[in-house]
Amino acid sequence: DVKVTQSSRYLVKRTGEKVFLECVQDMDHENMFWYRQDPGLGLRLIYFSYDVKMKEKGDIPEGYSVSREKKERFSLILESASTNQTSMYLCASSTPYLTGEGAQGDTQYFGPGTRLTVL
């Protein structure tokens, strides 16, 4: 079974603190993703990585950065946490269904989520 783990289920931080959210997957997946989930807004992609040290911005990257030094680990960093970053953060990983035309419709597998509160 695919296993995606996140370092904390619940986290409380103060405004201005630097926050690290860690995600680890054990299936040797190439791709990893960070989403945030908010009521009424659904899931929104923050950043994703398709290889070690490679990253791409998602729909809402402002205020966040990421790090992928090893294939199995993808970190989300809030450089200076703000109250509007209070949210549920979900990590996911996937490996491509490779066909002659390249990656096709990967299935993403999610971790349990980290509920972050910034006071």
Place this chain on the structure above:
Amino acid sequence: AQKVTQAQTEISVVEKEDVTLDCVYETRDTTYYLFWYKQPPSGELVFLIRRNSFDEQNEISGRYSWNFQKSTSSFNFTITASQVVDSAVYFCALTGAGSYQLTFGKGTKLSVIP
């Protein structure tokens, strides 16, 4: 641009009733993939099914079934004989060929009442 619409925000049913969750999508891609995920109260999104745009056969897995109709751009999910453990938020999602990104609907919260 891709879009997924789940018009039903919340549904309540009594245990053992059948329930259908609607999903309508928009895409300009000719090759695309559709997904359903379940998010129980614990928070983790659980993968249920992946479907490509060339396979319009309906799928059944136990009490779960999926009806994919390209003509109406819909990918609906039916739970037969619902159970309390089916209570969760269900998300429909879409991605195009060669894309890493999933576009999610806003989700439908299903409550199954004993």
